[in-house]
Amino acid sequence: MLIGISGMISSGKSTLTSKLVNFYGEHCLFLNEYEHDDEVFNTFLKWLYDRKNNIGLGFQTYVIENHLARVDGINYRFNLLGMDKNKEYIFLDRFCLEHYIFALVNLKTSQQKVWLAYQKAFESMVSKEQLPELVIYLDISFETFKQRIMQRGREVEINNFEINKEYFNELHSTYKTMFLKLIEKYKLTCKIINTNNMNEDEVFKEAAKLIEEYTRSRNCEVFNE
Secondary structure (H helix, E strand, O other), rough: EEEEEEEEOOOOOOHHHHHHHHHHHHHHHEOOOOOOOOOHHHHOOOOOHHOOOOOOHHHHHHHHHHHHHHHHHHHHHHHOOOOOOOOOOOEEOOHHHHHHHHHHHHHHOOHHHHHHHHHHHHHHHHOHOOOOOOEEHHHHHHHHHHHHHHOOOOOOOOOHHHHHHHHHHHHHHHHHHHHHHHHOOOOEEEEEEEOOOOOOOHHHHHHHHHHHHHHHHHHHHHHHH
């Protein structure tokens, strides 16, 4: 079963994914948002935070193509290992619909034909098999976002925070609204956890409970068909 762990930058996706992987152990696989040694991604990301011009479409296209190829790869591995989609999991640290939101914000100042080209490419590339069956969305306020982005200490984010403050504001104000529209469009099941006043363990316990409840409900429906 494919499960997406979603939310704004610094919402705690990677931390939650790590805890879920430790909890489910050999009964799950996981896919990081990106490979930390991906030089292309890291270079594009630095250029983005440095506010360099004319990198938007190239970056967004690379991100979605790379992500979908990696999802296909881990789906193949899941099947190759003979894992059971009814009770074993693949956890995605962010999934493809969220990359659409980043593109929406980052390509805002591009020509209309650029955005239309991205939309067309996105819709032609994404398949049902690459979308999660269950999505857990970690909701945070902008104030919580600021606190957490400083706490996690990524140099490229901290050093460029002030010149990207307007960008982060716009991304945060757009993210949840657009995310829920996409969830509805693609008819996905989504559970929201308000993490503002929760610690990492509390978020994990709530997420694990939601996963177990969904799995039981889903399997009952399959059994009764």
